[in-house]
Amino acid sequence: MDPAKTYPSTICHVVAMPYPGRGHINAMMNLCKLLALKRPQNILVTFVVTEEWLGFIGSDRKPANFRFATVPNVIPSELGRAKDFPGFVEAVYTKMEAPFEELLDRLEPPVTAIVADTYLISATRVGNRRNIPVASLWPMSATVFSVLHHFELLVQHGHSPIEVSEHGDELVDYIPGVSATRIIDLPPVITPKLLHRCLEGVSLVSKAQYLLFTSVSTLEYEAIDTLKAKFPFPVYPIGPTIPYFELQKNSSLTDGHIHGVNYFRWLDCQPIDSVLYVSLGSFLSISSAQMDEIVGGLQDSGVRYLWVSRGETGRVEDTCGGDMGLVVPWCDQLKVLCHPSVGGFLTHCGWNSTLEATFAGVPMLTFPIFWDQIPNSKQIVEDWKVGWRVKKDVGFENLVTRGEISELVKRLMDQKSNEGNEMRKRAKQLQEACQGAITEGGSSEANLDAFIRDVSKGHVGH
Numbered sequence: 222m223d224p225a226k227t228y229p230s231t232i233c234h235v236v237a238m239p240y241p242g243r244g245h246i247n248a249m250m251n252l253c254k255l256l257a258l259k260r261p262q263n264i265l266v267t268f269v270v271t272e273e274w275l276g277f278i279g280s281d282r283k284p285a286n287f288r289f290a291t292v293p294n295v296i297p298s299e300l301g302r303a304k305d306f307p308g309f310v311e312a313v314y315t316k317m318e319a320p321f322e323e324l325l326d327r328l329e330p331p332v333t334a335i336v337a338d339t340y341l342i343s344a345t346r347v348g349n350r351r352n353i354p355v356a357s358l359w360p361m362s363a364t365v366f367s368v369l370h371h372f373e374l375l376v377q378h379g380h381s382p383i384e385v386s387e388h389g390d391e392l393v394d395y396i397p398g399v400s401a402t403r404i405i406d407l408p409p410v411i412t413p414k415l416l417h418r419c420l421e422g423v424s425l426v427s428k429a430q431y432l433l434f435t436s437v438s439t440l441e442y443e444a445i446d447t448l449k450a451k452f453p454f455p456v457y458p459i460g461p462t463i464p465y466f467e468l469q470k471n472s473s474l475t476d477g478h479i480h481g482v483n484y485f486r487w488l489d490c491q492p493i494d495s496v497l498y499v500s501l502g503s504f505l506s507i508s509s510a511q512m513d514e515i516v517g518g519l520q521d522s523g524v525r526y527l528w529v530s531r532g533e534t535g536r537v538e539d540t541c542g543g544d545m546g547l548v549v550p551w552c553d554q555l556k557v558l559c560h561p562s563v564g565g566f567l568t569h570c571g572w573n574s575t576l577e578a579t580f581a582g583v584p585m586l587t588f589p590i591f592w593d594q595i596p597n598s599k600q601i602v603e604d605w606k607v608g609w610r611v612k613k614d615v616g617f618e619n620l621v622t623r624g625e626i627s628e629l630v631k632r633l634m635d636q637k638s639n640e641g642n643e644m645r646k647r648a649k650q651l652q653e654a655c656q657g658a659i660t661e662g663g664s665s666e667a668n669l670d671a672f673i674r675d676v677s678k679g680h681v682g683h
């Protein structure tokens with residue numbers, strides 16, 4: 222669709238505003254592509270990012286009725302964002318409203334609905350002021366949403382603020398829809414100001430007209446059901462918001478080239494379920510001493526691995542390398558996880574990675590680093606029982622040793638072990654639940670259709 226073209230006023234124009242971070246943008250992008258693909262004639266999606274982010278994603282494949290629009294770089298650069306995370310969040314909360322509103326003034330055709338990341342409170346405010354319906358997209362688990370939505374309960378029980386080093390093992394069993402969780406497995410308070418900002422985003426959901434979850438209803442049935450009962454508007458789990466609809470697009474022979482290596486071809490040559498995929502996130506990194514233990518543990522295990530390592534690629538390559546492993550700076554993660562040779566995932570438990578591994582039926586070793594990754598790890602290990610913890614006590618300095626890592630990796634990848642087989646069986650069950658949700662008549666598919674029907678009311682062809 223040509224941005225300069227005029228569109229019929231009857232077209233349903235959805236403006237999407239993601240939070241400017243990879244995990245958030247990916248989820249919003251996948252939702253928007255699905256919306257556009259489902260109604261190629263009746264929906265136009267305008268996806269709003271900063272000029273810097275357009276440089277990163279502007280050349281991505283997209284449907285014809287999906288276009289980008291930009292706001293100026295009013296926030297600190299993505300490159301080095303982790304250096305002052307609180308400052309970055311503050312800028313997102315305070316600097317994006319005016320340029321977003323100015324952009325809306327210029328956009329044609331008139332905007333029918335805004336889909337905004339829950340953390341983008343400015344987009345909700347602008348929508349409210351202009352009487353445009355807002356769908357708040359929560360990019361993390363419904364469980365984490367429930368914890369934050371009921372944060373007052375933690376305060377009432379004396380569990381926040383709290384000294385985690387002394388009370389970390391106390392159980393929180395009063396958050397509606399959330400299974401009993403140790404304090405140490407809840408999202409940690411990074412700074413009081415950040416917590417305040419985050420709670421502000423969650424509380425502003427009450428001013429939206431829809432709440433969308435990137436999750437799947439069967440994965441978090443109780444949390445989602447409780448929240449459905451709380452809000453007077455539709456709550457739609459539409460996940461997993463991962464690019465499953467692009468899985469068939471390229472064959473592994475033409476795809477997968479990076480730095481002169483074709484990692485898909487390498488995977489094709491490995492035995493089934495033999496490769497551990499390692500990715501510990503793009504944003505915050507672990508200490509170099511811990512990294513050395515992981516590298517050593519992997520080598521000692523004798524297990525094959527494909528490691529996505531940003532920043533430290535050279536260092537990891539120098540130490541790893543060899544026939545057993547491949548180190549790349551980036552890969553097509555969902556496709557890698559779905560490759561038959563991949564039998565395990567050492568993950569930082571970002572929510573998208575968690576959904577992707579679940580969709581692919583791959584058991585996990587969890588190494589959460591911060592925020593929602595910690596409860597995600599708990600959910601993977603204790604609730605779904607599709608993984609084991611590598612890092613047990615996030616926030617404490619003690620290293621997980623190479624010996625511990627090597628043992629866990631060997632145990633996970635041992636195709637003959639009973640406990641491993643039990644876990645693989647459960648991973649396949651969750652995989653079926655995820656894949657069922659997106660097939661015709663599945664829960665997420667039905668929710669997405671209902672959402673499209675709701676927002677396109679009054680527009681032709683809904």
Ligand SMILES: O=c1ccn([C@@H]2O[C@H](COP(=O)(O)OP(=O)(O)O[C@H]3O[C@H](CO)[C@@H](O)[C@H](O)[C@H]3O)[C@@H](O)[C@H]2O)c(=O)[nH]1
Pocket residue numbers: 242243244245247360361500502503504529550551552553554555570571572573574575577591592593594
């Ligand atoms: O080589 C790679 C590495 C990553 N990815 C993709 O990048 C995304 C990463 O997302 P996620 O796993 O959620 O990690 P983060 O980028 O760290 O996500 C941030 O955003 C998430 C969603 O809000 C939160 O759950 C995390 O804690 C937060 O760090 C996923 O879709 C991956 O498939 C690739 O495609 N190739």
